[in-house]
Every structure is written in structure tokens, then in C-alpha cells.
Amino acid sequence: MIELKHLSFSYDDKHQILDDISLKIGADSHKVIGIMGHNGAGKSTLFLNLVGELKPTGGEILVDGQPVEYSKKGLRALRRKIGIVFQNSDQQIFYSIVKDDVAFALHNLKVPADEIQAKVERVLKELDILPLKDRPIQYLSGGQKKRVAIAGIMVIGSEWILLDEPTSGLDPDGRLRMKMLIQKLVANGQHIILSSHDMDFMYEVCDYLYLLGDGKILAQGGKREVFNDEQLLKENKLEQPWLVKIHQKLGLPLYDSEQELFANEGRKHN
């Protein structure tokens, strides 16, 4: 569990990017936690605080009940527990061949060579990119690079994985794969925190959500509650997922996914 106690952060002491945030992430066996908010709401700053890249200017972060230590050793321990995948894949792939890059973190952890190879192959297989193993990075598509970047963090086997805008720049197929990947990570026992502007994606994937605006948590709850307030979402430059819209505007039942909608509604029409 990750607990934030009166967490504040600012770059310049004048403007609080994160303003006295207190919350317990993963308290009630939530597996996929979504952080919503408009551009500049502080989502990325929050993520960087969670992995110790930025040090809170007020309050503290506790992981499994222990306050984060900002020593070299403490941060290393933190990052074994919480991995992060950034938005731009090119900024986090350092090797020119897929398998070398995925193995990087394992080398840093001094894992024996034969074990590294087995782990890398397993992760690549899980992400459906095993055939890309020996390919040079520069000839991969954006979606493939994104999966390589995720593989590079997945191999660490951390309990938490933070995904910053995981669907940005992906085609519908990539988006679908990302959804399945998140489900796979959850099945592996890993927990996900993700930020996105893709409300439909958030609705289908997350089981608990936070709405971040002006550095504060404006709303939190399960997806059925959080997406209910159209006005609040609009004020935060967001919108309701289409499944919620057709529920509210057309009076259809509130479905959890597109498949469920078509399965049920289709039956009525046949």
C-alpha cells in the first residue's frame, strides 16, 4: 500500500503543484488505480514524487507503512517496489537491440546471466513481442517501442507499476493490447497506477479513480461514482466515458465494457 500524508510539492514555493494530498492507494485491494486530471493538473509531478525523483516539499510518502528514505539505498529499494514507465519511449530505451534493453535493469540487479535470459524471454512473450527480440530499436513502430519500454520495467517484477499516459499515440489495436497487458500485469499480482486523458480507457480498465485538479484530490471512488458527475468533469476539462453518457442520456443500463453492452443490448434486438 502506498500512503500519502499531507503531501505537498512545489518547484518555487509560490505555486503549489500538489497541495496537501492525503490518500491511501491500494488500501481496499484495488488493482488498477487511475489518476485523472487536465494538462498541468499535477499527474506527472505526483508520479515523480511516488518514485522519489522529486522530494515532497511537505508531508510524506509511506510505502507498506515505511516512510520513503531519500538516501541512495532507500531510493533503490523504493524503485524495486515501484517501477515507472514514462510517456516517451525513446527517452527510456538505451540499447539498440530489444533484448539488451529489456535485460538492462536485471544486470543492474546483478541477476545471473542465464536467469536474465529466461526472464527477458518470458516478459517478451507476455507482451507478445518475442519475435522482436533481436531487432534494432530504431526500426520499431511507436506501439512496439512502447511495449519494449514497458518490458524494461516489467522485468524488475516490482509490486507497483506506474504508467504515464500509456495509450497516447497508440492506434486502436495498440490501445486494446494495452488494456490486455494491464489485465495480465494484474493477473501476475502487480498493481497499476495509470494516468490518462482517455476517459473511455480509464473507465474500462481502472477499478478505483482519483480526480486531480489544482493540486488537490477533487473526487475519488469506483468508476461508477467518479464518472457520474458530468459537471465536475467538465470543470476539469474532462468528459464522461461514452458508456456513462448513453446510460445517463439514453437511459440504457450502465455497462462496464463495450462487449457487455453489445452482448446484452444485442440480445434484446434479436
Place this chain on the structure above:
Amino acid sequence: MLSIDKYAYENRIVDWSPKLKALLWLAGIVLAFQPLLWLKAVVLVVVAIITIYVTKVSVKRYISWFYAIIPFVLLSIIGIVVTISSQKSTLIWPIKLGSVYLGMAKVMMPRAGRMALQCMAAIVCTYWFALTTPFTQILQVLKAAHFPRMMIEVTMLMYRFIFIFVDAFEQIHRAQKLRFGYDSFSLMIHSSGILAKMLFEQVIINYEMMTKALDAKLYDGEFYI
């Protein structure tokens, strides 16, 4: 994108042992620098033909890759042959400059020709190696030859980031061109300046993000090759 790199992965002899290819390259270089002129010329022609055959590159494209190098060869030749002399008879195309003559020294001509041939033969051999050997194989050769770790690390990182840099360059350049940034000479100078500034800024931003990504991957000062 650097098309030259693609051929290295998709040629007829990509699966040959990288060490063998490195040895062949070395043999080519030795042949380029041995004293027999006719042998240099043979190496030049034969290796060029072999390269075109194994990489399936068009002759036009192959020749276009030399445009980048020929200016440097020409500059060195000019440096060797152009000289100042007080005797008009030792020079070809003398130009009178006060009491001396500027021109090309007759005695230096054979030497310049020999150097140009040597240069081109060595370049053709190096192109053959670069066009038939993927980068990972080159790394294997460097490792097998026990080059310093640090040097191999830097080589690897440079290779990875050249592509990101070229991509960034192309994107900015295209955006500028589409908005008429290169329509005249003065605009070209101006736009090039902005391009350089933007590239520099992006390098700094990328550096900051990459530091964070390295932390996330538990980097402790060493790249493993």
C-alpha cells in the same frame, strides 16, 4: 532515417561471421595502403562491384553515398598540390601574385593521385564493411578484440542516439520547410540557427528525462554489453 544502416541488416552476407568480415575489411585496408598502384585500383573496382552485388543497392544510390566524402578527399588533395613557388615552370596553371606564383606543383601530382586512389580504395572497403555488418556484429568484434569497455559503451550509446538525433533534426527541419523557412539564403541562415538552438534544447530535455528513466531501471554507473 539513415538508409545506410538498413542495408547492414538486409544484405546477402549478413549471416557471415562478423570476425571474418572484420578480417576481410582489414585485408582490404592493407591492400589499399600497399605500394602497387594497379592493385589499389583493382581493389577499388572489385570491392565496389561486390558491395553493390551483396547489398542489392542501386549503383546511383551507392555513388550518392560518396558525395559526403568526396569534398574531404578533394580538400586534402588541394592541400597537397597547391603551392607557392618563385619558378613559374614548376607549376601547372600558375597565377602571378606579386613576385611569386600560386599554382599546382608538378612534382606533387603523382603523389596526390596515389593518395586519392589509396583513400578511395580504403573508403570503398570500409563501406563494404559498414553495409554488410549490422551494428550488433560490430560490437561483437570490438568485444572479441578486447577494446576498452568504456569505448564500446560509448559506441553503443552513440549508435542508439544518432537515430533519435537525426529524427529530431528531420522533424524540426520539415516543420520549418513547410512554413517557408528555407525559401531564401537569409531565411536559410536564420532557420538553421533556430534549428540548432532547438536541437540543443531538446538534447537537454531528453537528458533530464533519460536520467529519470535510468533511475527507474536501477542504473548504477555501468552499461552491460
